[in-house]
Amino acid sequence: MSLGTQTKPWDVLVVGGGHAGCEASLAASRLGFKTLLVTGSIDRIAAMSCNPAVGGVGKGHIVKELDILGGDMGIVADATGIQFRTLNASRGPAVQATRCQSDMRAYQATMAARIVSQENLSVHQDDVIGLVNAGANVQGVQTRFGGNIHARQTIITTGTFLGGKLHLGQDKRPGGRAGEAPASGLSKALTGLGLELGRLKTGTCPRLDGRTINWAVLEEQLPETPAPRFTFESTPPPLKQISCFMTKTTSQTHDVIYDAIHSGDAPVYNGQIDGTGPRYCPSIEDKVVRFRAKNSHLIFLEPQGLHTPEVYPNGLSTSLAPSDQIKFLRTIPGLEETQVTRWGYAVEYDFLNPTQLDSTLKVKSLSGLYTAGQINGTTGYEEAAVQGFLAGVNAARALQEKDPFILTRQEAYGGVLVDDLVTQGTKEPYRMFTSRAEHRLILREDNVHTRLYDAAKKIGIVSEDRLRSFERFEEAVQRNLAHARSTTLSPSDSLNAYLEELGEQPMRQGATLEKVLRRPKVEASRLGVEWPSAPFLSAGDSSEHLESKILKRTTIEVKYAGYIERASDAIAREKVLEDAVIPENLFESQLAGMSNEVFDKLSTLRPKTLGQASRISGVTPAAIGLLSVHIARKQEHTNQVNEDTRR
Amino acid sequence: MSYDLNRSDTICALATPPGRSALAIVRVSGANAYTYRDKLFTAHRGVVKDYVATLGLLSTPDSGEHIDECLVTSFPEGRSYTGEALVEFSLHGNPNLVRILVRDLQSLGCRSAEPGEFTMRSVLTGKRDLLKAQAVYDLIEAESERALKVAASNLHGQPTNSIARARKAVISVLAEIEARLDYPDEELGDTLTQQLREDLGKAQEVIEELIASAAWGGRLMSGIRVVLFGPPNAGKSTLMNALLGEERAIVHSSAGTTRDMLEAKFELQGFSITLVDVAGVRFGDDVHDIEAVGVEKALAALERADLILALDPSDKPMGAKHPIYDWPNPQGRRILKIQSKADLVTEPTRQLDTLYDFKLSATDKNSLAELRSKMSAILELESNSSSALTSAHQEQELKHTQVALEQALQALDSAMPLEILSAEIRNAGYRFDRLTGDSLSEDVLNQVFTRFCLGK
Numbered sequence A: 001m002s003l004g005t006q007t008k009p010w011d012v013l014v015v016g017g018g019h020a021g022c023e024a025s026l027a028a029s030r031l032g033f034k035t036l037l038v039t040g041s042i043d044r045i046a047a048m049s050c051n052p053a054v055g056g057v058g059k060g061h062i063v064k065e066l067d068i069l070g071g072d073m074g075i076v077a078d079a080t081g082i083q084f085r086t087l088n089a090s091r092g093p094a095v096q097a098t099r100c101q102s103d104m105r106a107y108q109a110t111m112a113a114r115i116v117s118q119e120n121l122s123v124h125q126d127d128v129i130g131l132v133n134a135g136a137n138v139q140g141v142q143t144r145f146g147g148n149i150h151a152r153q154t155i156i157t158t159g160t161f162l163g164g165k166l167h168l169g170q171d172k173r174p175g176g177r178a179g180e181a182p183a184s185g186l187s188k189a190l191t192g193l194g195l196e197l198g199r200l201k202t203g204t205c206p207r208l209d210g211r212t213i214n215w216a217v218l219e220e221q222l223p224e225t226p227a228p229r230f231t232f233e234s235t236p237p238p239l240k241q242i243s244c245f246m247t248k249t250t251s252q253t254h255d256v257i258y259d260a261i262h263s264g265d266a267p268v269y270n271g272q273i274d275g276t277g278p279r280y281c282p283s284i285e286d287k288v289v290r291f292r293a294k295n296s297h298l299i300f301l302e303p304q305g306l307h308t309p310e311v312y313p314n315g316l317s318t319s320l321a322p323s324d325q326i327k328f329l330r331t332i333p334g335l336e337e338t339q340v341t342r343w344g345y346a347v348e349y350d351f352l353n354p355t356q357l358d359s360t361l362k363v364k365s366l367s368g369l370y371t372a373g374q375i376n377g378t379t380g381y382e383e384a385a386v387q388g389f390l391a392g393v394n395a396a397r398a399l400q401e402k403d404p405f406i407l408t409r410q411e412a413y414g415g416v417l418v419d420d421l422v423t424q425g426t427k428e429p430y431r432m433f434t435s436r437a438e439h440r441l442i443l444r445e446d447n448v449h450t451r452l453y454d455a456a457k458k459i460g461i462v463s464e465d466r467l468r469s470f471e472r473f474e475e476a477v478q479r480n481l482a483h484a485r486s487t488t489l490s491p492s493d494s495l496n497a498y499l500e501e502l503g504e505q506p507m508r509q510g511a512t513l514e515k516v517l518r519r520p521k522v523e524a525s526r527l528g529v530e531w532p533s534a535p536f537l538s539a540g541d542s543s544e545h546l547e548s549k550i551l552k553r554t555t556i557e558v559k560y561a562g563y564i565e566r567a568s569d570a571i572a573r574e575k576v577l578e579d580a581v582i583p584e585n586l587f588e589s590q591l592a593g594m595s596n597e598v599f600d601k602l603s604t605l606r607p608k609t610l611g612q613a614s615r616i617s618g619v620t621p622a623a624i625g626l627l628s629v630h631i632a633r634k635q636e637h638t639n640q641v642n643e644d645t646r647r
Numbered sequence B: 001m002s003y004d005l006n007r008s009d010t011i012c013a014l015a016t017p018p019g020r021s022a023l024a025i026v027r028v029s030g031a032n033a034y035t036y037r038d039k040l041f042t043a044h045r046g047v048v049k050d051y052v053a054t055l056g057l058l059s060t061p062d063s064g065e066h067i068d069e070c071l072v073t074s075f076p077e078g079r080s081y082t083g084e085a086l087v088e089f090s091l092h093g094n095p096n097l098v099r100i101l102v103r104d105l106q107s108l109g110c111r112s113a114e115p116g117e118f119t120m121r122s123v124l125t126g127k128r129d130l131l132k133a134q135a136v137y138d139l140i141e142a143e144s145e146r147a148l149k150v151a152a153s154n155l156h157g158q159p160t161n162s163i164a165r166a167r168k169a170v171i172s173v174l175a176e177i178e179a180r181l182d183y184p185d186e187e188l189g190d191t192l193t194q195q196l197r198e199d200l201g202k203a204q205e206v207i208e209e210l211i212a213s214a215a216w217g218g219r220l221m222s223g224i225r226v227v228l229f230g231p232p233n234a235g236k237s238t239l240m241n242a243l244l245g246e247e248r249a250i251v252h253s254s255a256g257t258t259r260d261m262l263e264a265k266f267e268l269q270g271f272s273i274t275l276v277d278v279a280g281v282r283f284g285d286d287v288h289d290i291e292a293v294g295v296e297k298a299l300a301a302l303e304r305a306d307l308i309l310a311l312d313p314s315d316k317p318m319g320a321k322h323p324i325y326d327w328p329n330p331q332g333r334r335i336l337k338i339q340s341k342a343d344l345v346t347e348p349t350r351q352l353d354t355l356y357d358f359k360l361s362a363t364d365k366n367s368l369a370e371l372r373s374k375m376s377a378i379l380e381l382e383s384n385s386s387s388a389l390t391s392a393h394q395e396q397e398l399k400h401t402q403v404a405l406e407q408a409l410q411a412l413d414s415a416m417p418l419e420i421l422s423a424e425i426r427n428a429g430y431r432f433d434r435l436t437g438d439s440l441s442e443d444v445l446n447q448v449f450t451r452f453c454l455g456k
């Protein structure tokens, strides 16, 4: 294993040191494989190309899932966060989500440090310009400077760099990200292997000099205390916690943007950009045009770090010309005299239609090649990270000749993400939403270590000790639940005072703890009860945080018991479809009675289970019924053949 | 029976009743329908157009021997009853001709259809929903004008439309909920609940109406059961014969004539009615073995009745001691209390009059006509909606839908968080889909189609 003149191929080669590439290379090397990360710039490993934040609704869930499975994003985010918050705090437990502002430099540096110090993992700076392959077997990559590098498994995580083109007003130039060159050659290599690429676009905000913002007139958003955390261990944040501030666009802002669009200065509207942008994280140009009725949009001013004055105005993604950018910025309260440090811009790039991948993120038509991250049509650090992790794990498992590791939709957002990508593909940058999950009530942040315990164990990156902590946590919750059922609470002055404070009826006679806890706003931690989890925890893990997490979880399990149970039942029902494996050879010949359109879809996408087939757009319930009949027939046939040969 | 379908094949079946007749129609559906047609049929004018009946010669593929001159109508894929390519051969109605054609079709690779398979394919291809498929069945099986009307209205899509409307109202709020959950920073306001409560309430009304109509719809299809009940010698069998217009039951002046249960169908104002005559009922120590068995049967018949005619003979009135008052009537069945043999009333029985709804003399034509119109008025009242779901399976699914809607309302009322509300609404949506067949499972298919006749 050496670079350039190789004698022995690397086990796993990861192209691109973004959020996907970092997780991929860490996972593969931790599973014991000699891994090489080749990236355009070692100094830009784990760069946050867009906002200085991790988590959010749907995304926080993913980070926590990664943390339980053995990924690093949560650890690094916890170590470098400067403001933590729970979004949707006033909503139900399933949509509450953790988000943090990160010190961008600290995030990058911390992740990079983990990468370079990782055993089995080497890092190399070069541009990958092509692939090395023998037919459908990918055997490594071609680099610009160092020649070919051979590998048994290759994972491409090049983000927005494939055929990247940057737009700023009417100016357009090749680029993967501000200040970085695009990847050339790689797109061609992929299409040369018969893969289909599409074009997407995304944009980012201008950055402001915080010293030129009039903070005094703005509404402050304080950090939440105690800070909610991503990692299971939840130790307190090491960095200083700071505030964000809020402002709003004005009708004047919107006028300026309108004028700019009409003068043909907006690449999104003048036909300069062909790629499809995201509907949900739209540029301010898009927002102004699409939501004409709204004359103001909320803007969060987020510091990019503790040691930089740069501020990220969240909500102002734009690719207007610089002169227009500064003009509209200065119509926003607090920004009247602001200076821009970097202009906002849009990037247009190639992506690989993800229906060409199987559920392990391996390219179906090739061996030895995986793709993960934004190259698969997603957007967001978290979405990229979990894909990178899963690709890394599966590349390693392929080398170990182990069965693939697939997260299901029923157990994780990561599963929803991958399943959506490989069965539906995407026409716009794919971002996670909780509404994408059928079983949102089960896929909560608070139970992540329980629902993914088996998965973590199967992967084998997480230590025995850590697994044991997950178990202890769960045992403590179960003890609390048993306690709640068997304990009677008698009315007391302090208890009734608490109930009154919540606007609840006071208690007149005794009731089980469970019953009291079922009342809408009541929380386990406030009942003045000795919970069995308390001494249990302080014996082992003595974190105050874990304690409060256990009580929160207890509260949720009691309050929503009926609903959670029903959701679990639905999962069990669905399992029939998910467990119905479609034989590999089912689509070899036309399944008549099935329309050509549906058959074509199924035979190109080759879903592995009936469940997957049912999620392919255009595949009707009727077609699923039909398919199940065919599977049964095929099985009957196979059994028959087996029996005949046995005889 | 379970649908063991080789869906890759083309199916055929006789669509008209077997036996000799003026015409016999053989239907062929599936990807190869046109190919088979062209191997067996030569149009006189050379071309066969879609949708147009074409005259030509039918011949056996091997020998080329002519079998019959027949009409062929072809329907292309997507525009046929089944949604597949479909060909109808209209032959002269000789069973031997039919046998030869079916045999020739089979020799080409065609398979004999299972009962209901044509209609099932139409559901699988999305040509019609489950409700309409059921309506097709009902239309064929309908035994009365009333049942026909209901089936026609169902086929026209009345329940399909009201269910679709209810579903839409319930589901439409989901997007609003989701936006609030996934965009916590947008200020979207929380004024959803009032609208949602109304929508759920409306959907519930629709479902409740359908449930009420389903019980009735089932009876419309299978016949409304009218049980003649009363003490021995009350004139039950006499009334049965009078209503039927024929001497079906034995009538005798001695009490205890009828021992067994006797059923007969007749039509009343477009309603199909099953009349049930049973043994006279009395209780006491002197009721001997056989009679006791008859009494038991009579009481059992009451449980399944839709309308009970309780007869009390005026020559030996039971009054408040009539056995109908000993029956608890758990389902609240409609009971018409009749003073029978009214022509024998010698002295006025005023103190009893309040007990009766009707006075009947079975020997008097006018009195009988009055009874008939009284009965049909009662049935008319019950069937106030023109469309009604008809199968027990549909009724079951409706009840599941009702429960799902109730659960959603409960979540709303107990101020459950939005994501829980969303889960409940999705569940209700799933239940709606099962009703219409937008979510199909094998059990549903089997439930619906096993009862169909061949060739449909």
Ligand SMILES: Cc1cc2nc3c(=O)[nH]c(=O)nc-3n(C[C@H](O)[C@H](O)[C@H](O)COP(=O)(O)OP(=O)(O)OC[C@H]3O[C@@H](n4cnc5c(N)ncnc54)[C@H](O)[C@@H]3O)c2cc1C
Binding pocket: A015, A016, A017, A018, A019, A020, A021, A038, A039, A040, A041, A044, A045, A046, A047, A048, A049, A050, A051, A126, A127, A128, A129, A157, A158, A159, A160, A161, A162, A176, A177, A182, A183, A184, A186, A202, A203, A204, A281, A317, A345, A346, A347, A372, A373, A374, A375, A378, A379, A380, A381, A384, A385
């Ligand atoms: C302008 C812009 C705006 C964005 N806006 C948003 C947003 O609004 N919301 C949001 O959620 N996300 C946004 N993102 C997306 C977010 O940054 C990405 O989704 C995420 O970083 C993707 O991670 P990745 O690992 O797939 O790729 P990246 O983080 O982009 O990493 C790719 C890595 O691959 C390396 N690389 C590329 N090509 C080669 C090559 N040929 N050889 C060697 N190395 C190579 C690069 O140097 C880089 O290190 C935006 C990104 C950009 C650039």
Ligand SMILES: Nc1nc2c(ncn2[C@@H]2O[C@H](COP(=O)(O)OP(=O)(O)OP(=O)(O)O)[C@@H](O)[C@H]2O)c(=O)[nH]1
Binding pocket: B231, B232, B233, B234, B235, B236, B237, B238, B239, B250, B251, B252, B253, B254, B255, B256, B257, B258, B259, B278, B279, B280, B281, B340, B341, B342, B343, B344, B360, B361, B362, B363
């Ligand atoms: N005058 C008169 N006689 C009637 C009338 N209805 C029935 N009868 C007579 O009453 C006797 C009994 O009639 P059924 O019809 O056999 O009575 P039932 O109720 O069926 O009696 P069981 O079968 O023994 O329970 C017969 O002799 C009938 O002719 C009526 O309306 N007027």
Ligand SMILES: [Mg+2]
Binding pocket: B236, B237, B238, B249, B250, B251, B257, B258, B278, B280
């Ligand atoms: Mg009788």
